[in-house]
Amino acid sequence: MRHIIKPLFRHRMMPLLVLLQVALACAIACNALFLLQQKLVPIVSPDGVGNPDRLIVAWNIAPRGQPWPTSRLDQVAAELRAIPGVGSVSVAGSFPMETVAQMNGGVYGEGAHPAKADTAVYIGTHLRDTLGLKLVAGRDFSAAEEGVSYKGMGLDENGPAIITRALAERLFPGGDALGHVLRLGDAADAGRRTVVGVVEHLMRNKFGQDDREDIDYSMLFPSIPTNWPMPIFALRARSAAEVDGVLKAAKATLKRELGPEMIQGIDPAYEMYGDMRERQMAQPKAAVWLLSGVSLIVLLVTVVGIMGLTSYWVQQRTRQIGIRRALGARRGNILRDVQLENLLVVGGGILLGMALAYAINLWLMHHYELARLPWTYLPYGAALMLLLGQLAVLSPALRAARVPPVVATRSV
Amino acid sequence: MFGYYLDLAWRSLGRNKVLTTLMVLAIALGIGASMTMITVLHVMTADPIPGRSGQLFYPQVDPQGMEGYSKASDPPDQLTWLDAMSLLHARKGVRQAAMSAGRVTVVPPQGATHAFIADARYATADFFPMFDVPFADGGGWAASDDDKHARVAVIARELADKLYGTPHAVGQLLRLGKYDFRVVGVLDDWNPAPHFYDLSMGSYAKPEQVFLPFETAMELKQGTQGSMMCWGDFPTDGDMTKANGCAWVQFWVQLDTPARVASYRDFLAGYSEQQKALGRFARPPNVRLRDVMQWLDYNHVVPGSVQLQTLLALGFLLVCLVNTVAMLLVKFLRRGGELSVRRAMGASKRAVFAQLLVEAALVGLAGGAVGLLLAAFGLWVVRQQPVEYAAFAHMDGAMLAATFVLAVCAALLAALFPAWRACRIVPARLLKTQ
Numbered sequence: 001m002r003h004i005i006k007p008l009f010r011h012r013m014m015p016l017l018v019l020l021q022v023a024l025a026c027a028i029a030c031n032a033l034f035l036l037q038q039k040l041v042p043i044v045s046p047d048g049v050g051n052p053d054r055l056i057v058a059w060n061i062a063p064r065g066q067p068w069p070t071s072r073l074d075q076v077a078a079e080l081r082a083i084p085g086v087g088s089v090s091v092a093g094s095f096p097m098e099t100v101a102q103m104n105g106g107v108y109g110e111g112a113h114p115a116k117a118d119t120a121v122y123i124g125t126h127l128r129d130t131l132g133l134k135l136v137a138g139r140d141f142s143a144a145e146e147g148v149s150y151k152g153m154g155l156d157e158n159g160p161a162i163i164t165r166a167l168a169e170r171l172f173p174g175g176d177a178l179g180h181v182l183r184l185g186d187a188a189d190a191g192r193r194t195v196v197g198v199v200e201h202l203m204r205n206k207f208g209q210d211d212r213e214d215i216d217y218s219m220l221f222p223s224i225p226t227n228w229p230m231p232i233f234a235l236r237a238r239s240a241a242e243v244d245g246v247l248k249a250a251k252a253t254l255k256r257e258l259g260p261e262m263i264q265g266i267d268p269a270y271e272m273y274g275d276m277r278e279r280q281m282a283q284p285k286a287a288v289w290l291l292s293g294v295s296l297i298v299l300l301v302t303v304v305g306i307m308g309l310t311s312y313w314v315q316q317r318t319r320q321i322g323i324r325r326a327l328g329a330r331r332g333n334i335l336r337d338v339q340l341e342n343l344l345v346v347g348g349g350i351l352l353g354m355a356l357a358y359a360i361n362l363w364l365m366h367h368y369e370l371a372r373l374p375w376t377y378l379p380y381g382a383a384l385m386l387l388l389g390q391l392a393v394l395s396p397a398l399r400a401a402r403v404p405p406v407v408a409t410r411s412v
Numbered sequence: 413m414f415g416y417y418l419d420l421a422w423r424s425l426g427r428n429k430v431l432t433t434l435m436v437l438a439i440a441l442g443i444g445a446s447m448t449m450i451t452v453l454h455v456m457t458a459d460p461i462p463g464r465s466g467q468l469f470y471p472q473v474d475p476q477g478m479e480g481y482s483k484a485s486d487p488p489d490q491l492t493w494l495d496a497m498s499l500l501h502a503r504k505g506v507r508q509a510a511m512s513a514g515r516v517t518v519v520p521p522q523g524a525t526h527a528f529i530a531d532a533r534y535a536t537a538d539f540f541p542m543f544d545v546p547f548a549d550g551g552g553w554a555a556s557d558d559d560k561h562a563r564v565a566v567i568a569r570e571l572a573d574k575l576y577g578t579p580h581a582v583g584q585l586l587r588l589g590k591y592d593f594r595v596v597g598v599l600d601d602w603n604p605a606p607h608f609y610d611l612s613m614g615s616y617a618k619p620e621q622v623f624l625p626f627e628t629a630m631e632l633k634q635g636t637q638g639s640m641m642c643w644g645d646f647p648t649d650g651d652m653t654k655a656n657g658c659a660w661v662q663f664w665v666q667l668d669t670p671a672r673v674a675s676y677r678d679f680l681a682g683y684s685e686q687q688k689a690l691g692r693f694a695r696p697p698n699v700r701l702r703d704v705m706q707w708l709d710y711n712h713v714v715p716g717s718v719q720l721q722t723l724l725a726l727g728f729l730l731v732c733l734v735n736t737v738a739m740l741l742v743k744f745l746r747r748g749g750e751l752s753v754r755r756a757m758g759a760s761k762r763a764v765f766a767q768l769l770v771e772a773a774l775v776g777l778a779g780g781a782v783g784l785l786l787a788a789f790g791l792w793v794v795r796q797q798p799v800e801y802a803a804f805a806h807m808d809g810a811m812l813a814a815t816f817v818l819a820v821c822a823a824l825l826a827a828l829f830p831a832w833r834a835c836r837i838v839p840a841r842l843l844k845t846q
Contacts (some may be wrong), residue, residue, distance in 0.1 A: 012831070017734070017737065017738045017741065018738075020734055021731070021734050021735060021738065024727075024730060024731050024734055025731055027727075028724070028727045028728065028730075028731060031724075032724060035720070035724075133834070166633070209730060229820070263529070266529060279798075282798045283797070283798050283799065284796045286798065287717070290721070291724075293727075294445070294728055297441060297728070298728060298731050301438060301441065301731055301732055301735050302731065302735070304434060304438075304735070305735040305738050305739070307733070308431070308434070308738060308739055308742055309738050309742065312742040314744075364723075368716045368719070368720060369716070
């Protein structure tokens, strides 16, 4: 060991440069990969919607003058339901992946110190059916609950709610959420909602800094918001083969029923739910490409740097290596020595890099509302860097091992 | 001497092509990435109204109830109709204008079947002179037109061309829905980016096609759009001027001297006190007065993600630079023999140092050229992204020059330490061993 460490201190410059490169690459790659992982969450998380290729969404339906009364919207929904091939129809005020109108807010559990969760609310008729959400506990809304008429949007009124499993665990930890009551906001007269059902997943309409758990914080309310200027119609076709027919008929029905009362020049949008999801995911996806590209090139540049420096250093010490070979060192010894040396230097760089990565993360947290870098990143990052270091040193180390003992007798 | 150094540098760089290529590539990658992001940031932080931005201010007052009040809470981003009209008629600034985004149905001369929706801005008379809006024909309306609820309109050149086939449309009749307006002015091309005077329509919204006197538009119940913050009752009959519990009007005031700014701030506080005494306001005076750049900053017009990406790109440049330091060190130290000969022949340390720096500058220049191509590609990628500032990501002359300056400076900086090391060699020792 001594014969490896000592020269490192005698010729400080080369190992120091390698160390610096590794530290910088480590710090930047760790933070870039962490950002990447956060952008990846909405892309890889399940949104809970079953058979997205059968769900047709009609939005951007703008009434001229006053919003349509809920009875009128119900009547149109009944017309849509009569289209052959339609499984279920929903009239909603807010809808997953539709960000023109979002309803998000703080929701509280029970007790003196209730748990709080930033939750998305989707209000509409037959949403569970239409979205194809999987009920894991409790029941769907009853016909009476679906028929209730709100005084306003419904966000501050009492009634039933269906929540996601993640939200149930957050608000009512360690127990059954069914029958419990959640509060919509911290005001004394905030609306209270009794949990009647729990669904497996439902993604919330807020893709900013979601992590794996709170991306699922959302709930459903029955019925249609009153005086809502942007109603959304969603239709679920019974089978994929019937989608085209349903879409055509739905367009015709909405045009016939509501067309004359819409603002001229604003055309309703008809989209498959899967396409809406793709559209919302375009930005996180672009960020993922960017971040993975940057991380990859940083690591590549570092590997090339380590390779260049080590080969120069090996070349500088050709004579010493020759002497050691003449004194009886085997090729394997030389190879291992160069590798071990690289391991030490890269290890030092990683230690410095991890500290730097943490410092950068703290600074970013302070300025950009970023989450804390989880410590589990560090061992993975370290292992990756060590592996890359060994990869970079392989060719120079092999060259060093091939130095013949006879070099010792020549002057360089 | 410089020519000789260039010649030496050229020969030296040609000797080890792989190393030279790697160095150029490292600098090019770093420069390409950072210049892409710096250009995006440069475009996004650009002054939308140069020369005026320091004199234009955006007042905020706080008419909300006590619910949810804390000392640190910011007033709403916009004003209620009532407050906007009070501030407008107080005329405490050099110029002032209240405004809101709207939407109108344009009925072209061809008939109602060709009607289409256009983005509109309802504003008061000072809007045009205050923002230095260029006119192709005619001009804005007068303050008296605001008071008279005159049916006049200013339209964008694009719309004038579309409707009348000419930008000289002053005096033409413009039909919006059921009502006729007389065109008094046609704007020349005007597209402030960011869309600073109303960020609620998107920070990089396109300029409006139709401009109407605010009070006329309200009287005729033309539809408004944009964000609105409500804490009280919302009128059910669509008359937004009665929405006392909703803030939806933007207001700008021009103040030329620091003294006027200070007195306007006092005026806002006094106004809040007075309204509180009248029982309209509940909170203690909570006012803000920001100029254009402060207003953009407060509204985070440059998204955090862009700043983060810029930091990432600069970090990337740093990695590439450290790499260049290492490669230059290897390159210079390998030439110990040659440098020793030059030193032994009488070249001073400074001459050798200068020679090595010229070599590094050459690498930097080449890196800058390749980096420029990479940055152009990077900006193209940014333009393909689904972000609203995408269309503005273009390189200008200043950024082009900055690319080369940054590349050469970075290369020189990277070369300082290796060149210094290479100068320190003792010629005699190296020459003896050869």
